[in-house]
Amino acid sequence: MSDCRKNIRREPVTTCPPAPTESQPLLSVKGLRKYFPVKGGLLKRQIAAIQAVDDVSFEVRRGEVLGIVGESGCGKSTTARLLMRLIEPDAGQVIFDGKEVGMRDGMTVTDLRRHAQMVFQDSYSSLNPRLPVEDTIAFGPVVHGTARSKAKERARYLLNEVGLDPSRFGRRYPHELSGGQRQRINIARALALQPQMVFLDEAVSALDKSVEAQVLNLLLDLREEFNLTYVFISHDLNVVQYISDRVLVMYLGKVVEVGPIGDVYKEPAHPYTHALLSSRPSMDPEDRKKESPLSGDPPTPINPPSGCRFRTRCAFAEDVCARAVPALTPIRADGSWLAACHMIIPGSGHSRAAAINEATTGGTNG
């Protein structure tokens, strides 16, 4: 973690340069897809499919924090569960540390689960109420063949790392802890297997604001100490801005924009990102919004709109948006910032498409 990260602890405006790029990303996801069947009728035949995650591709660099944002039901959590193989994907490649997960010459799911771990949103239901928290933390190492005493030792070490005195908290049961303490236990549990990567699925969303800040700072400290890479899933745009180096915006199971957090938050390229960001309440009373930037609920993922999935709520929608699915297109030449919108694809047929720069700024102003 660089020094400028420390400076922004109180002032969540990221001025950090993106984390140093390595030749090989730690996690590379290509064309990930999951359709949940909807069964009905007398014979329980499949009558439709919920397109929860559709053709999602992205990369996570070693040591960075990638934030994933989006409205409820956009496939954020499903993506995390697919990456942990808690749900089997229908299609797509997941390459972890250069090895493809689930392939014969790649990495087994068991190996993946040693190198990548997950912290769940609900700190209550993600801890076994009948197990002292120390045993919960030690469970993973024991399953992976560590001697019980060694695993206990590691559990106590991690309890200390997450700010809980092992001699006082180790033998306690989850119901004897507060929400913040329980989430610390969850984090310790995720770190017990010494993973390289941690998926944080709404890990701080259920906490009080003050506790949330403590846990976020803890996460940043732990990242530095254990060289962790985070995929941070949240619906809270401010929290994502605070913790992430890069952000990925999802809408109805698709990636609409991905790029460095500072750039995306400053000049969102996709109209959805723009609408999402302007839905945040402003601290300045003069800057009050008169109308909601985004109206209505997202359409159902069972029969998503043709072409661009956002077109039904987009102010700039034109004929081309219904006809063709916009591909993720680089906004910067180096490919660090991508968005999936016809307005930024040169020659897509959208009236704003020809001049790329104008479309970008137009999105910001409008």
Next chain:
Amino acid sequence: MSADSVAAAQAGEIPIGQLRSRGYWRSVWVRLRRDKVSVACAAVLILIALSAIFAPLLSPHDPYQGNVVKRLAPIGTAGYLLGTDELGRDMLSRLLYGGRVSLFIGLFPVFCALIVGGTAGIAAGFIGGRTNMAIMRLMDVFYAFPSILLAIAISGALGGGFSNVILALALILVPPITRVAESVTTQVRSYDFVEAARASGAGTWTIIRVHVLSNVLGPIFIYTTSLISFSIIVASGLSFLGLGVTPPTADWGLMLSTLRQAIWINPYAAALPGLMIFVTSLSFNLLSDGLRSAMDVRL
């Protein structure tokens, strides 16, 4: 708040002993011991169980040896503390020996049903899908009949006798236990900690052993204890109808049945087996209630 409480404890403001947690079963035990009704019921049941176990030592007479001259002696007759039955057999001895049969017929089918129903229910709940469907629909077939009627039908078809009563009772107790086990397991399976355990790389058996059983056995056990009194009553009912154990076996239900003709001559003695059934099943019921509230620790 966590950091504050850590700091407070480190500064010695909160005595550490006060914060020490005790295990779940320990806390259940402490709560149960505080409940006077439960303690009283437990004492009564222990007394009944001990008297049944030590019946050969406690009985003043042979429970199967009648004295034709002293038939239907009232309570308090010299030598026959609780009187005699219609064949002149000592009531006290027969009640003590009857407890052995009645308790065994009441408890053993429940135990069998717990093993079978618990396993089936946990399997159905954890595997889900078609297995769940197959097991639960099979149980619904049993549910279609009123359970007492089903017990009568099974005993009637198989004939009376000790082992057939146990089989009939076990069969009617399996479906409700399966249903309870299935519903709690389905609920526990949906919690994130099961998913977290899978994410830790644990296999199905480890997850069931460490994470599922610890959470479902309590509720299943509570429900099962509430069935003991039902089982005792149905067993007595079957004996009363002549479908259970056969005379001259000393059994509370059967004694109630054979003594009912004597109700006008010696009502108190005739009511004694009924009283024993009543006290035993009531005690089991109240103890089960006490256990339920003791185990209902808000987590």
